[in-house]
Amino acid sequence: MTGAELAAIRKAAGLSQTELAGRVGIGRHAVSYWECKREVERGAWAVERMAQVLALPDAPVIVPLRISFVERQQHGTADQDAAVLAMLQAVEDQVKAIRANRRVRCGAKTRKGAACRMRSEPGKRRCKFHGGKSTGAKTAEGKARIAEAQCRRWARWRWERRQ
Numbered sequence: 025m026t027g028a029e030l031a032a033i034r035k036a037a038g039l040s041q042t043e044l045a046g047r048v049g050i051g052r053h054a055v056s057y058w059e060c061k062r063e064v065e066r067g068a069w070a071v072e073r074m075a076q077v078l079a080l081p082d083a084p085v086i087v088p089l090r091i092s093f094v095e096r097q098q099h100g101t102a103d104q105d106a107a108v109l110a111m112l113q114a115v116e117d118q119v120k121a122i123r124a125n126r127r128v129r130c131g132a133k134t135r136k137g138a139a140c141r142m143r144s145e146p147g148k149r150r151c152k153f154h155g156g157k158s159t160g161a162k163t164a165e166g167k168a169r170i171a172e173a174q175c176r177r178w179a180r181w182r183w184e185r186r187q
């Protein structure tokens with residue numbers, strides 16, 4: 025779970041940072057600290073406290089948790105879980121929205137051989153100079169062409185690696 029996902033779960037529960045902190049007896053800054061982290065440590069003391077109020081996933085992602093609810097729904101505890109399922113769906117949608125706008129370090133190999141330090145285009149992995157603005161192939165013909173080129177590129181890579 026990322027800090028952004030933690031924030032999305034808190035918001036889906038309708039709590040401000042201050043409200044959550046007050047309910048579980050931690051400082052607001054602890055909530056803010058973990059929401060800014062790239063990776064939320066599930067075993068950390070403050071995180072454990074937050075988990076008393078929020079439905080935090082044990083696993084690093086939210087989706088498997090949701091699937092387990094879907095499975096339970098199929099086995100007959102539908103009524104209690106419907107509300108939770110709706111909440112998790114809302115969380116997932118928010119997480120998707122956050123991911124769609126996330127800007128990461130581009131990291132493409134530059135002519136100097138170093139990694140590009142520009143920020144990527146929102147929701148993309150590369151900056152505007154390294155393909156972040158590209159939509160990729162759009163026509164069926166174009167898609168076939170890139171598929172074939174990729175196929176040849178990887179075949180060559182495998183061949184070179186064996187040498």
Ligand SMILES: [Zn+2]
Nearest residue numbers: 130140151154
């Ligand atoms: Zn770049």
